Amino acid sequence: MGKFARARILWPRLICGLTSALLLTLTVSCAGTSGTADTSASSGMKSVDFFAMNTYMTITAYGPGAADAVAAGEARVYAIENEFSRTIADSPIKKIEENAGISPVVVSQEVFDLIREAVSYSSDTSDAFDLSIAPIMDLWGFTDSNYRVPTDAEIDAVLPLVAADRIVLDSKALTVYLPEPGMAIDLGGIAKGYTSDQVQGEMQKYDITAGMLSLGGNVAVFGDKSDGTRWKVAIADPDNPTSYLGILTTDAISVITSGGYERYFEKDGKRYIHIMDPATGKPAESDLVSVTIITKDGVQGDALSTALFVMGREKAIAYYRSHGDFLFVLEDSDGVIYIPSALAGDFVASDTGKEIVTVTAEGT
Amino acid sequence: MRILREKRETKKIYTPTFRFCAADAVAIAGVILLAGLSALYVYRTFLFGSPSQSLEVIFTIDGKTVYSVPLQSNEVQTFTTTGDLGSITVTVRDGEAAITAADCPDQICVRTGRISTVGQAVVCLPNHAVLRIEPADGSETSSAYDIMAN
Structure with missing residues (x-):
């Protein structure tokens, strides 16, 4: 074959070779990008964060209606805050407080129903959760961050005002009455859970496939993730709140944690946590450092996370065994984690070296 | 006879013998290099972890x-x-x-x-x-x- 003929074959080969190289590159690149695109929700994702109810909130939605859904969710938060805040003048809760010992106050059905539910949690938990704890919170300065340690005499004077069973409810007239001046209702221990349920309901009116909320660390997830996997909710480690005790794999659920590790003040080397024991009027001396309630019902999760913390480990587990309509993750002051056996397959502890004890529903 | 001759001529024109030459080597090397580089690019986070x-x-x-x-x-x-x-x-x-x-x-x-x-x-x-x-x-x-x- 002559030199000329060889050159005529050479160039097509070279061009053909480089073209296939290019095609291969494109194929590999495309395969790569479609693999990562799954997690970034191609059909739309919208997230907002804001301060409300004296806490930091984030609301995220996935799907074509995501932007409308998060806007409606945020608006619902402000609407509920105006109804249930103790610090907003003219709120129904404030009016009830101002009329303590004077007269019953007519409220909306929504406000009445949540107060009634809070009262029933107070009696159901033997007042470990108490919506009338407000005067004690004021005394310790947790309401306005002017922290102080009151004397026993001061506490004894205020403690009779903490009595959920003395709240007078009239379901026909829709009135709430606090029979003694100085009594006050604070729905802070239940309002975020209620808000979480309400915001989810509001968001689901829009064209979304999934959503997740964090209302000051009270978490709710719902719908189906775009990659088809189940939700993964981390539970904060009390020893290092930016790290986590473990990860819960779950479908739609609320996960609500209470602990003394976040909000407290120190005086003369002693730590005073913000969770009060309604029986003593002092910070709860619990043998638990963190209580997480896992439930479909945000109100229940919020009320019980506080109540079970105040109860302490033994009573908390006994309460679970007598009710059983929720799951939990407890950590005690010895660094031992307690979970119900029903959760064992879905909770993966992180590498903290903490012992895990499985609790049966029936007891031993 | 005439048909046979024609066939012989066709064979002579359209079947060049394959000979591996420098251009083939360049093309193959190019394919491998580009594929390798693109794979590296796509999976860089996987290979080198999140710090990158x-x-x-x-x-x-x-x-x-x-x-x-x-x-x-x-x-x-x-x-x-x-x-x-x-x-x-x-x-x-x-x-x-x-x-x-x-x-x-x-x-x-x-x-x-x-x-x-x-x-x-x-x-x-x-x-x-x-x-x-x-x-x-x-x-x-x-x-x-x-x-x-x-």
């Missing part, structure tokens, strides 16, 4: 970004601003960020400690301040969890 992705520290007050800086830096970065309750200081060092001082009675933000991965946040309620970490290019990253309860 550039993360940014974002500090907001009332939703407005008042400070942002790359998380990875050779120098210690500090930033001090005034919130509703007085001064508040952010420190970024060795791939970690924290609120290191705040004029508020709670001190929850200071106690929260240091953050280093996307999704973590330090919140100062009285100052309406949030310190968080985001990917510099705005894309989402895979995390061990979707959301954290605390």
Whole structure:
């Protein structure tokens, strides 16, 4: 074959070779990008964060209606805050407080129903959760961050005002009455859970496939993730709140944690946590450092996370065994984690070296 | 006879013998090189882990970004601003960020400690301040969890 003929074959080969190289590159690149695109929700994702109810909130939605859904969710938060805040003048809760010992106050059905539910949690938990704890919170300065340690005499004077069973409810007239001046209702221990349920309901009116909320660390997830996997909710480690005790794999659920590790003040080397024991009027001396309630019902999760913390480990587990309509993750002051056996397959502890004890529903 | 001759001629013109030459080597090398480079590019995060992705520290007050800086830096970065309750200081060092001082009675933000991965946040309620970490290019990253309860 002559030199000329060889050159005529050479160039097509070279061009053909480089073209296939290019095609291969494109194929590999495309395969790569479609693999990562799954997690970034191609059909739309919208997230907002804001301060409300004296806490930091984030609301995220996935799907074509995501932007409308998060806007409606945020608006619902402000609407509920105006109804249930103790610090907003003219709120129904404030009016009830101002009329303590004077007269019953007519409220909306929504406000009445949540107060009634809070009262029933107070009696159901033997007042470990108490919506009338407000005067004690004021005394310790947790309401306005002017922290102080009151004397026993001061506490004894205020403690009779903490009595959920003395709240007078009239379901026909829709009135709430606090029979003694100085009594006050604070729905802070239940309002975020209620808000979480309400915001989810509001968001689901829009064209979304999934959503997740964090209302000051009270978490709710719902719908189906775009990659088809189940939700993964981390539970904060009390020893290092930016790290986590473990990860819960779950479908739609609320996960609500209470602990003394976040909000407290120190005086003369002693730590005073913000969770009060309604029986003593002092910070709860619990043998638990963190209580997480896992439930479909945000109100229940919020009320019980506080109540079970105040109860302490033994009573908390006994309460679970007598009710059983929720799951939990407890950590005690010895660094031992307690979970119900029903959760064992879905909770993966992180590498903290903490012992895990499985609790049966029936007891031993 | 005539048909046979024609066939012989056809054979002579259309079947050149294959000979491996320099151009083939160049083409094959090119294919392998490009494929390798593109694979490396696509799977770079997988191969080298997340540190190769550039993360940014974002500090907001009332939703407005008042400070942002790359998380990875050779120098210690500090930033001090005034919130509703007085001064508040952010420190970024060795791939970690924290609120290191705040004029508020709670001190929850200071106690929260240091953050280093996307999704973590330090919140100062009285100052309406949030310190968080985001990917510099705005894309989402895979995390061990979707959301954290605390």
